[in-house]
Amino acid sequence: MMFRRTWPAVLGMLIAFSALPAPAEAEQEAAPKKTFLWEVKSADNHTLYLFGAPGMGNGDLYPVSFWAEAAYTRSEVLALEADLSDSERFQRDAMPMFYGKDDSLARHIDKGLYEEVADYHALQGQAMTEADHLKPYALAFGLMNKVARSVGLDPGYDAPFYFTAKAQADNKPIVEIEGVARELDVLEALPMPLQEELLKASVEHAAQGNWGEELQTEVATWKSGDVDYYSELDQRSYQTMPHGAEIRHRLVESLHPGYADKLAGYLASGKVHFAVIAAQHLIGPNNLVEELVKRGYKVTRL
Numbered sequence: 001m002m003f004r005r006t007w008p009a010v011l012g013m014l015i016a017f018s019a020l021p022a023p024a025e026a027e028q029e030a031a032p033k034k035t036f037l038w039e040v041k042s043a044d045n046h047t048l049y050l051f052g053a054p055g056m057g058n059g060d061l062y063p064v065s066f067w068a069e070a071a072y073t074r075s076e077v078l079a080l081e082a083d084l085s086d087s088e089r090f091q092r093d094a095m096p097m098f099y100g101k102d103d104s105l106a107r108h109i110d111k112g113l114y115e116e117v118a119d120y121h122a123l124q125g126q127a128m129t130e131a132d133h134l135k136p137y138a139l140a141f142g143l144m145n146k147v148a149r150s151v152g153l154d155p156g157y158d159a160p161f162y163f164t165a166k167a168q169a170d171n172k173p174i175v176e177i178e179g180v181a182r183e184l185d186v187l188e189a190l191p192m193p194l195q196e197e198l199l200k201a202s203v204e205h206a207a208q209g210n211w212g213e214e215l216q217t218e219v220a221t222w223k224s225g226d227v228d229y230y231s232e233l234d235q236r237s238y239q240t241m242p243h244g245a246e247i248r249h250r251l252v253e254s255l256h257p258g259y260a261d262k263l264a265g266y267l268a269s270g271k272v273h274f275a276v277i278a279a280q281h282l283i284g285p286n287n288l289v290e291e292l293v294k295r296g297y298k299v300t301r302l
Contacts, residue, residue, distance in 0.1 A: 010211050034301060036226045036279050037067035038289055041298045042267045049075060049272070050263075050299075052279030054222040056148050056215070061223060062162055067302040075274035078167040079266060080160050082180045085168070085171070093180040096188055097138040104132040105139065109196050111239035113203075120203050136195035137187045140202040144211070151212035153219060160276050177275065178255075190250060197241050222279060227301075231283040252278075253286040260291045267297070 036052030050070040054061070063069045071076075084090050099105065105128075106114050115141070118128050131139055145155060155161075167174050190198075205211040214233075221230045238244030259281065266273040281288045289299050 002072065011197065016250055019169055036222060036227065036230075036282065037065065037068045037071060037302045038282065039071070039300045039302055040263070040267065040292055041300075046267045046270055047125075047272050048263060048267050049274045050282060051159060051274065051276050052222075052282040053161075053276050054219050055158055056145075056155045057157040057159075057219055057223075058152055058154065058155045059157060061157065061159075061219075064159060064162070065225070069300070072163060072166065072274045074272055076172070076271045077266070077273045078163055078172055078174045079177055079263075079273045079275035080164065080174060081277055082160075082183055083164070083174050083176050084160070084180070085174070090180055093184065096184045097135055099132050099135065105134065105136070108192065109136055109199065113196055113200055116203050117199065121209055123207075135188075136192070136199040137190060140195075140198040143202040143206050144215070145205055145224050147211045148215050151216055153215055158189055163274070163276050175266075175273075177259060177277070184259065186251065186255065190247070194247055194250070195244055197243055198247065201241050227283055232277065234280055234284055239293075248284075252280050252284075254286045256281065256286065256291045259288055260295060264295070 032286060036054075038050040040048040051064075051071070054257060055143070056061055085199075099108075105117075117131060120143075121128055121131060131142070134142060148154065164174065166172075205214075216231065218233055238248045241247060263273075263275060266275070277288065292299050
């Protein structure tokens with residue numbers, strides 16, 4: 001189950017800006033293979049690279065691939081969906097994820113669902129103190145984060161953090177495609193029944209006990225470069241929810257025209273950009289790659 005794992009705004013809050021070390025540089029692969037990397041060229045031969053991030057991982061993912069490392073080195077600007085390096089700005093922009101001190105989760109979701117969430121926390125030996133202050137979408141991702149950590153995965157090892165550390169060390173400019181505030185606007189606009197659906201799916205997957213293995217499979221598939229199977233896993237995750245197609249459209253597909261507009265601006269600048277975007281945007285139906293092709297750009301997977 002992926003939902004759209006790489007929501008920088010949410011995952012940034014969940015790792016609470018802990019000082020995770022940048023993944024260690026490993027030896028470069030001897031035989032370059034295709035990965036989640038696309039080269040985009042405009043009619044006037046300007047170049048942009050699109051790199052799909054897995055959402056979480058560990059130090060074994062790095063360096064991400066020969067082609068991606070080479071594309072990053074060639075680039076002049078790093079583009080991220082949201083830049084989380086400014087912790088003060090992030091904490092300010094992330095406030096919509098939380099209920100106020102006189103409000104709580106129990107007042108906004110179905111009573112039966114709240115009891116499921118509370119029962120799950122009780123079985124884990126956890127109180128609802130923290131969960132009560134999170135909105136349903138944030139708690140859904142929070143549960144996934146805890147499960148991921150239990151099997152050795154961590155959003156702090158996702159590609160945006162890795163490349164941010166590299167760009168800072170290289171004094172390479174960083175620009176935002178969306179930003180935290182815009183990301184949260186999308187999540188906040190998700191109708192409460194759909195937020196409840198996300199949360200219910202998270203609780204059920206966490207309770208079943210095999211979610212960690214599913215997340216490990218997704219990361220392993222990403223690392224192997226198997227785009228087709230990764231896309232299949234993505235589609236399966238939404239098919240388990242009654243309104244999964246609508247949720248995916250709202251959280252993933254609907255963003256692509258705006259993303260494409262921003263990427264078009266990067267291409268028009270003449271500077272080579274390396275854009276790190278959640279892998280889900282680059283696979284499956286109505287993906288960002290298709291949007292760019294429709295606009296006349298030449299897109300090649302590397």
